[in-house]
Amino acid sequence: MLKISICRDLEKCRDLWERLWPQECLFDLWAVRACFAGAYDHAPEFHVAERDGRVVGMLPLSWIEETGRYS
Secondary structure: OEEEEEEOOHHHHHHHHHHHOOOOOHHHOHHHHHHHHHHHOOEEEEEEEEEOOEEEEEEEEEEEOOOOEEO
């Protein structure tokens, strides 16, 4: 069965990002993502799909309070 959860913990989001996200360009680096998130004060909300305790998918989003939307 697929379990969907939202991770808001910054360190856990960093761990997920570094383990799962392909590092293909500058904007794929966690330090760059964290810099933008911090500058704009947007909290991470990573939507994570797990099957049998193993992450099988991730949608790395941030909540934008001003617009009431994810980005």
